[in-house]
Amino acid sequence: SERTLVLVKPDGVERGLVGEVLSRIERKGLKLAALELKNVDDELAGQHYAEHADKPFFGSLVEFITSGSVVAAIVEGENAVAAFRQIAGGTHPVEKAAPGSIRGDYGLEVQYNLVHGSDSAESAEREIKLWFPDR
Numbered sequence: 001s002e003r004t005l006v007l008v009k010p011d012g013v014e015r016g017l018v019g020e021v022l023s024r025i026e027r028k029g030l031k032l033a034a035l036e037l038k039n040v041d042d043e044l045a046g047q048h049y050a051e052h053a054d055k056p057f058f059g060s061l062v063e064f065i066t067s068g069s070v071v072a073a074i075v076e077g078e079n080a081v082a083a084f085r086q087i088a089g090g091t092h093p094v095e096k097a098a099p100g101s102i103r104g105d106y107g108l109e110v111q112y113n114l115v116h117g118s119d120s121a122e123s124a125e126r127e128i129k130l131w132f133p134d135r
């Protein structure tokens with residue numbers, strides 16, 4: 001099986017959607033292997049989103065992800081990376097995410113898209129080292 005790093009971003013925590021997200025993960029058949037409520041500092045945010053450092057929205061993204069509590073989870077299962085991205089939906093909650101997905105059901109704006117899921121098994125292992133150094 002495979003691991004992926006999932007975050008419920010500050011908008012999802014603020015809106016009380018943590019249970020909803022975790023419930024969808026469990027109903028899909030994926031397993032929670034670690035779960036933690038965290039406050040994110042600029043350093044972790046910058047490392048997590050390093051691939052976006054040159055994008056125009058980087059500053060805004062770091063400000064957002066450090067603005068409130070985040071729920072971080074290691075999610076495990078067959079094809080966990082693709083399986084979570086399927087239930088999350090595309091990056092833009094209206095333009096890309098299908099109804100029935102987390103972003104498609106709950107989001108309106110690209111920055112406030114509720115969840116993060118690693119985009120490959122390699123990214124997942126890199127991100128898990130950042131968020132859960134002892135796992």
Ligand code: GTP
Pocket residue numbers: 052057060061090091110111112113115116117118119
């Ligand atoms: P993550 O799972 O969060 O990594 O989302 P993703 O893989 O679907 O998208 P990507 O890695 O390309 O972008 C990372 C995050 O940056 C997105 O989830 C959005 O929150 C934010 N983002 C992406 N594009 C834009 C944009 O054009 N404007 C703003 N403000 N934020 C963006």
Ligand code: MG
Pocket residue numbers: 117118119
């Ligand atoms: Mg991404």
